[in-house]
Amino acid sequence: MKIFEALANTPERREIRDAIRALCDRFDDTYWAKKDRGHEFPHEFAKAVADDGWLGIAMPVEFGGSGLGVTEAAIMMQEIGHSAGAFAACSAVHINIFGLHAIVKHGSSRQRAAWLPSIVDGSSRACFGVTEPDAGLDTSKIKTRAVRDGDHYIVNGQKVWTSTAQQADKIVLLARTTPIEECRRPIDGLSLFYADLDRSAVEIREIEKMGRHAVNSNQLFFDNFKMPADCLIGEEGKGFRYILDSLNPERILNAAEVVGMGRRALEKATAYANERVVFGRKIGQNQSIQHPLAECWSELYAAELMTLHAAELYDSGKPCGAQANAAKYLAADAGFHACDRAVRTHGGMGYAADYHVERYFREMVAVQLAPVSREMILCFIAENELGLPKSY
Numbered sequence: 001m002k003i004f005e006a007l008a009n010t011p012e013r014r015e016i017r018d019a020i021r022a023l024c025d026r027f028d029d030t031y032w033a034k035k036d037r038g039h040e041f042p043h044e045f046a047k048a049v050a051d052d053g054w055l056g057i058a059m060p061v062e063f064g065g066s067g068l069g070v071t072e073a074a075i076m077m078q079e080i081g082h083s084a085g086a087f088a089a090c091s092a093v094h095i096n097i098f099g100l101h102a103i104v105k106h107g108s109s110r111q112r113a114a115w116l117p118s119i120v121d122g123s124s125r126a127c128f129g130v131t132e133p134d135a136g137l138d139t140s141k142i143k144t145r146a147v148r149d150g151d152h153y154i155v156n157g158q159k160v161w162t163s164t165a166q167q168a169d170k171i172v173l174l175a176r177t178t179p180i181e182e183c184r185r186p187i188d189g190l191s192l193f194y195a196d197l198d199r200s201a202v203e204i205r206e207i208e209k210m211g212r213h214a215v216n217s218n219q220l221f222f223d224n225f226k227m228p229a230d231c232l233i234g235e236e237g238k239g240f241r242y243i244l245d246s247l248n249p250e251r252i253l254n255a256a257e258v259v260g261m262g263r264r265a266l267e268k269a270t271a272y273a274n275e276r277v278v279f280g281r282k283i284g285q286n287q288s289i290q291h292p293l294a295e296c297w298s299e300l301y302a303a304e305l306m307t308l309h310a311a312e313l314y315d316s317g318k319p320c321g322a323q324a325n326a327a328k329y330l331a332a333d334a335g336f337h338a339c340d341r342a343v344r345t346h347g348g349m350g351y352a353a354d355y356h357v358e359r360y361f362r363e364m365v366a367v368q369l370a371p372v373s374r375e376m377i378l379c380f381i382a383e384n385e386l387g388l389p390k391s392y
């Protein structure tokens with residue numbers, strides 16, 4: 001199959017892509033299928049990414065990072081998504097790559113010096129505690145409370161879906177510090193913290209889910225969880241705004257991952273269509289097989305270009321909210337179609353674990369839902385680009 005790699009369009013970008021591809025090639029489908037079956041975190045893969053210095057690709061140089069842009073990070077994540085590890089591989093390292101952006105931007109120099117180097121070298125792992133069972137996508141309604149008590153905050157409440165919490169020693173935590181009724185706007189009064197994940201005061205329960213079994217997601221129960229007041233990032237009450245700052249790069253990286261995943265599924269489908277013979281000819285000779293695959297190629301290419309465009313806008317300091325959201329939307333749909341088609345092209349074997357496309361498909365379902373659903377993206381574009389009334 002002819003490759004399309006619009007993202008890697010300079011020698012430096014090609015170098016990143018080739019190096020990540022070589023690293024990922026050390027972890028094949030057999031490795032990832034075993035991790036998925038065993039619900040085992042891919043420590044070897046995460047360590048390899050850290051050891052080769054890639055976790056700091058978009059982190060400031062002074063903290064051990066490479067100081068490159070979201071475009072370069074997107075190329076890296078697209079290549080990881082394109083590997084046999086698909087979404088599980090991306091999720092194993094994703095938070096270290098960009099999850100601490102709020103600290104880079106709003107943390108004090110002491111906090112940045114204390115917290116960022118260990119995220120860059122991989123000796124520390126952070127999880128991201130935002131979603132709550134009763135709030136869903138309406139983050140302003142989260143109920144977890146952090147109450148100041150002298151030099152500390154005491155946290156009580158619950159989070160859900162917190163990924164990698166089984167391995168994490170740190171948590172980026174969004175909690176309410178001022179009751180919503182006392183705030184001018186619902187998004188006020190939320191604060192962002194970075195704290196040690198002290199298991200004596202946080203119960204962590206893994207959620208049984210459809211796929212991406214190698215990377216856990218969890219329910220977290222905070223029971224008088226005590227953290228030093230210096231865990232607060234930036235100003236109290238501005239946590240939601242800090243999270244908004246990192247939403248666009250988050251969407252861009254996620255879109256790049258999904259384009260990579262979709263492309264891998266498409267390559268598997270194409271290879272199978274070229275070798276499987278039924279009724280005396282390759283199944284790929286049937287237009288009912290080849291046209292949907294050609295559609296997937298086109299959709300993935302378009303999503304990749306949109307992702308690149310959004311990344312370059314972001315890196316040049318221009319507004320990119322609509323483009324980042326559209327990239328995530330297009331990539332999630334293109335990736336889903338590609339995985340669905342990969343399963344169908346394999347016929348019954350698409351349902352067999354040995355061919356791996358069912359694993360990619362299960363992982364791709366999550367991308368339709370998280371970190372933001374397609375519905376909320378459409379709400380954002382309708383309101384901000386089309387000038388239609390806010391609907392949520």
Ligand SMILES: Cc1cc2nc3c(=O)[nH]c(=O)nc-3n(C[C@H](O)[C@H](O)[C@H](O)COP(=O)(O)OP(=O)(O)OC[C@H]3O[C@@H](n4cnc5c(N)ncnc54)[C@H](O)[C@@H]3O)c2cc1C
Nearest residue numbers: 128129130131136137161162163366370371373375376392
């Ligand atoms: C595999 C996985 C990993 C995750 N990892 C993390 C993590 O590490 N940290 C974390 O904090 N969260 C994580 N999440 C949570 C994820 O971000 C949320 O699931 C997501 O934000 C959706 O929230 P919800 O599930 O509560 O859906 P809900 O808010 O309950 O929404 C349900 C459905 O209703 C639709 N809907 C709701 N309101 C509207 C409206 N006004 N208009 C149109 N449609 C609407 C939504 O689009 C959605 O389809 C993860 C989720 C998954 C599946």
